[in-house]
Amino acid sequence: MIDPDPIYCDQCGTSLTQKIPAGEDRIRGVCTACDLVHYRNPRVVVGTLIEHDEKILLCKRAIEPAYGAWTPPAGFLELGESSVEGAVRETWEEAKANVEIIQPFVSIDLPRIGQIHVKYLARMKEPHFEPGPESLEVEWFHWNEIPWDHLAFPVTHWALRLRQADREQNQDRFHRGTLKWKDKGSPLDFNSYDLSDLQSYPLKMDGSQRSRAAIDD
Ligand SMILES: [Zn+2]
Numbered sequence: 001m002i003d004p005d006p007i008y009c010d011q012c013g014t015s016l017t018q019k020i021p022a023g024e025d026r027i028r029g030v031c032t033a034c035d036l037v038h039y040r041n042p043r044v045v046v047g048t049l050i051e052h053d054e055k056i057l058l059c060k061r062a063i064e065p066a067y068g069a070w071t072p073p074a075g076f077l078e079l080g081e082s083s084v085e086g087a088v089r090e091t092w093e094e095a096k097a098n099v100e101i102i103q104p105f106v107s108i109d110l111p112r113i114g115q116i117h118v119k120y121l122a123r124m125k126e127p128h129f130e131p132g133p134e135s136l137e138v139e140w141f142h143w144n145e146i147p148w149d150h151l152a153f154p155v156t157h158w159a160l161r162l163r164q165a166d167r168e169q170n171q172d173r174f175h176r177g178t179l180k181w182k183d184k185g186s187p188l189d190f191n192s193y194d195l196s197d198l199q200s201y202p203l204k205m206d207g208s209q210r211s212r213a214a215i216d217d
Contacts, residue, residue, distance in 0.1 A: 002113055002114045003040070003114075005018070005029055005040070006029050006038050006040075009031035009033065009034060009036055009038070010036065010038060011031065011034055011036045012031060012033050012034045012036075014031050014032055014033035014034065015032060016029035016030060016031055016032070016038060017029070017030055017031075017032050018030075021037050024037075028040075040114075041114075042109075042111075042114040042115055042116055043076055043077070043114065043115050043116075044076070044077040044083065044086075044115070044116050044117075044118060045074055045075065045076055045077070045115055045116070045117045045118070046074060046075070046076075046077050046083045046084075046086040046087040046090060046117075046118050046119075046120075047071075047072055047073050047074025047075065047087055047090055047091070047117070047118075047119050047120075048072060048073055048074070048087050048088070048090075048091045048099055048101070048119065048120050048121070048122035049072050049105055049119055049120070049121050049122065049159070049160075049163055050072070050073075050091070050095075050097065050099055050121075050122050050123065050124060051121065051123075052123075052124070052140060054142055054143050054144075055140040055141060055142050055143065056072065056140070056141055056143065056146070056160075056163075057072065057073070057095060057097065057129065057138065057139070057140055057141075058070040058071060058072055058138070058139060058141050058146075058147075059071060059072070059073055059094045059095050059131070059132075059134075059135040059137070059138050060131075060135060060136040060137040060138070060139075061134065061135065061136070061152055062131070062133070062134050062135050062136045063134050065152075065153075066152035066153060066188075068136065068150075069150050069151060069152035069153075070141075070147050070150055070151055070152060070156075071151060071152035071153065071156045072119070072156065072159075072160075073090050073091040073093075073094040073095045073097070074087075074090055074094075074117070074119065075090040075093070075094070075134075083118050084101050084120065087101065087118070087119075087120050087122070088100075088101065088122075091122065092132070093132045093133075093134065094131075094132045094134050094135050094138075095129045095130075095131070095132060095135065095138045096128065096129055096130045096131070096132050096138075097124055097128070097129040097138075098124065098125045098126055098128070099122040099123060099124055099125060100122060100123060100125055101120045101121070101122050102120070102121040102122055102123055103120065103121050103172070103174070103203060104118070104119075104120055104121075104174050105119050105120055105121045105159075105162075105163065105174060105175070106118070106119045106159050106162055106163075106174070106175045106176070106177075107119075107174075107175075107176045108155050108158060108159065108175075108176070108177055108178070108179055108195070109176075109177070109178040109179065110155060110178075110179045111178065111180075112179070112180075112181045112187075117155050117159070119159055143164060143167060146160060146164070148160075151190075153188070154179060154187075154188070154189065154190040154192065154193050155179055157190035158177075158179065158190060158193070158195050162175050162200075171202065172202070172203045173200045173201055173202050173203060174200070174201045174203055175198060175199065175200045175201075176198070176199050177195040177196075177197055177198035177199065178195070178196075178197050179193045179194075179195060180193060180194045180195075180196060180197075181193055182194060
């Protein structure tokens with residue numbers, strides 16, 4: 001979940017005190033020796049939805065959390081990377097798939113755990129894939145056979161639901177929303193969340209762009 005508050009100063013190693021710094025409106029860790037304020041901000045998770053024919057590529061996680069559950073390739077954005085670069089890198093690391101990005105697909109805020117998840121539609125540059133060190137298996141799943149009861153995270157579930165709905169309606173859209181905790185149920189169950197402020201924007205794609213979404217064998 002959210003990382004614990006830091007205890008010691010990043011700059012000088014002295015213990016921090018929790019207080020509202022002058023001119024601010026919330027409690028932060030402040031160094032008792034050098035006065036450095038320790039800001040904590042959400043982290044960005046980037047990933048790809050890779051489609052081929054009527055299928056999508058999913059990875060079975062070899063690490064906690066959600067060991068053994070399925071998810072499209074995704075992971076934390078690194079400093080110095082663009083979100084597109086991070087999504088391509090994570091796809092290589094987890095699925096050993098060399099992809100190019102087609103279009104942004106979804107941005108979901110998770111304020112409860114301080115994360116923003118950005119997913120892109122992508123296509124493989126070459127047909128090869130295999131499990132990376134963080135994956136047990138990598139497989140194509142037909143959209144009729146998504147392992148809904150064995151998906152890794154609620155955000156995964158919501159993102160795939162949105163894409164499935166777009167496919168059923170023969171639409172390409174960009175979506176944004178906030179995954180809001182309902183204050184009850186398991187935090188790992190997608191039913192414990194609402195995506196109530198969802199906004200969906202049609203993307204105008206001409207025929208040549210649309211054809212790039214399919215992989216030419
Ligand atoms: Zn300090």
